Each structure stands twice: as structure tokens, then as C-alpha cells.
Amino acid sequence: MIWRWLIFFSAALALPAASVSGDVEITNSRDAAVRKHKDYTGVVLWLEPVDRPAPAAPPGKRVTMVQRDKRFTPHVLAIPLGSTVDFPNFDPIFHNAFSNFNGQPFDIGLYPPGKTRSVPFTRPGIVRVFCNIHPTMSAIIAVLATPWYAVTPPLGKFTIEGVPAGEYQLRIFHERAVPENLKTLERRITVPETGIALPLISISETGFTPAPHLNKFGKEYPPVNEGDVYPGAQK
The missing domain is CATH 2.60.40.420 (Cupredoxins -  blue copper proteins)
Incomplete structure (x- = not known):
């Protein structure tokens, strides 16, 4: 397995490496941090090569x-x-x-x-x-x-480093965006040896409805009293 990774990684290093950068904004959000503070934390962006396999980690x-x-x-x-x-x-x-x-x-x-x-x-x-x-x-x-990905900080700026020149599919994930909205933001990009700055990526939360999740047994959680002492709590 290690030698396979070395072959892929060496091939990637043989190509000129560049950076892919840009800005993300989130619109139509119910989240107070987004609305009041323009906090665009936690959007995941990654590049999948279309003209060669991605090197294994x-x-x-x-x-x-x-x-x-x-x-x-x-x-x-x-x-x-x-x-x-x-x-x-x-x-x-x-x-x-x-x-x-x-x-x-x-x-x-x-x-x-x-x-x-x-x-x-x-x-x-x-x-x-x-x-x-x-x-x-x-x-x-x-x-x-x-190996080419980034997670946005609060200001929404991102940079993906060490990207060899070539053709890539840009993928995006945001936990409060519906898949249909995210799909429209995917695009094929050409990364030159000098790198590329992408246009503003605007992610709408329209259509997202938060719903309570179930526990690991597929059942609803019992009511929680925040004053309760849970097993193992230090008194």
C-alpha cells in the first residue's frame, strides 16, 4: 500500500503545483451567527481530478x-x-x-x-x-x-494548496444547504500552473429545514434536564 501511495504522490509532485482560492458567502440563513456576524465557517470544498486519478493519502x-x-x-x-x-x-x-x-x-x-x-x-x-x-x-x-480540500473559516476565504495543473471538478458541502442547491454550485475548473482565484461562491440555505435526529437505536431522545448529573459526572 505504501509503495502505491509513493508512486501516486511522486507523480503528483512531478506536476507544477498551484493554489485554488476564493470566497464563500451564505445567504437566506436562519442561523443567527450567519445573519448578524456573517460567519461563514464550516463549508467544505474539494477538488476531484478529471484527467487522472487522485493520489492516495x-x-x-x-x-x-x-x-x-x-x-x-x-x-x-x-x-x-x-x-x-x-x-x-x-x-x-x-x-x-x-x-x-x-x-x-x-x-x-x-x-x-x-x-x-x-x-x-x-x-x-x-x-x-x-x-x-x-x-x-x-x-x-x-x-x-x-488530498486537495479546504474548510472555510468565519470570513469564508479559502485556499487549496499544492494543486497540480489540470482539470478538476469542484465539489462543495454545507450542512444547512439542500443537495439540489449544492449541485448547482459544482463546476469544472482548469487550474493553470500559476493557480486560479475562483468567483464568489454563494450558498443559499433556502429549502433547509432542521429536524431533530434520533439516537443510535433509532428512537427519540428522552427529555433532558440540564441540571441532571450524568453518570460519571464529577461532583
Whole structure:
């Protein structure tokens, strides 16, 4: 496997590498941070080559999604296919991260404060992560079969570095945009050796309706009293 990656990676390095940059904005949003502060965090953009295969990611890459203050951080994470994500529990309570949506399902079980469990991601796709105890906890992991990707910061500016000159399909994901809207934003681009700056990418949240998710057993969460002490909480 390693020698196959070295062949693909060496071939990619032989081509002049450039950057693809641009700006993202989000419109028609119900989210207060977007409306008031123009916070465009968490849009995933990636490039799929159309004239050659994408090089495989180097084996053994590990990244971290922290559980703290009943939140997953970062909320949106993009990783190359084959990466392992560590889920450390920095809260004084138990957590149980899981996903049973499209992408790669997983369930790492209930575990106490101070412990870490890990998941290798071997299937490309969008993974929606939840906690089986705390219904307000959610996150996105974009598992990508390409090394060329970016996740937008609050200002919406992005740069994808190290892109060999060639033809690419630009793909986009935003968790509060319906697939039909995202599909219209996909485009084929030509990346010259000098790089390219893309026109403004405007993502509309029109048509998106938030809905409560179910727990890992496919059932509704029981009512939660924020004053309750969960198993494992430090008193």
C-alpha cells in the first residue's frame, strides 16, 4: 500500500503545483451567527481530478475531534480517506459518539471522562456525528478521496494548496444547504500552473429545514434536564 501511495504522490509532485482560492458567502440563513456576524465557517470544498486519478493519502494520518462542554470541536472536520479520528472526552461526564447516517456508520460506545476512542475512516462520504446521550451534540466529518480540500473559516476565504495543473471538478458541502442547491454550485475548473482565484461562491440555505435526529437505536431522545448529573459526572 505504501509503495502505491509513493508512486501516486511522486507523480503528483512531478506536476507544477498551484493554489485554488476564493470566497464563500451564505445567504437566506436562519442561523443567527450567519445573519448578524456573517460567519461563514464550516463549508467544505474539494477538488476531484478529471484527467487522472487522485493520489492516495499517506497511511497513518490521525486527527482529533474533541468532546468538551457538550460540543464536538471542530464542528466540521475534513480528512483524507484512510485517516483515523481520535475522540477524546474532556468533559466530566460520559459520552457516546456515533453515526448511523450516510457515509461510514460507527458507534464507539459509552466511555468516561479522560478517555479516548478512535475510528478509522475507510469509506468516502459525509459522516454526521452525534452523541447518544446528549442530543444537542453534533458534528460533520467529510471523508475525501482527494488530498486537495479546504474548510472555510468565519470570513469564508479559502485556499487549496499544492494543486497540480489540470482539470478538476469542484465539489462543495454545507450542512444547512439542500443537495439540489449544492449541485448547482459544482463546476469544472482548469487550474493553470500559476493557480486560479475562483468567483464568489454563494450558498443559499433556502429549502433547509432542521429536524431533530434520533439516537443510535433509532428512537427519540428522552427529555433532558440540564441540571441532571450524568453518570460519571464529577461532583
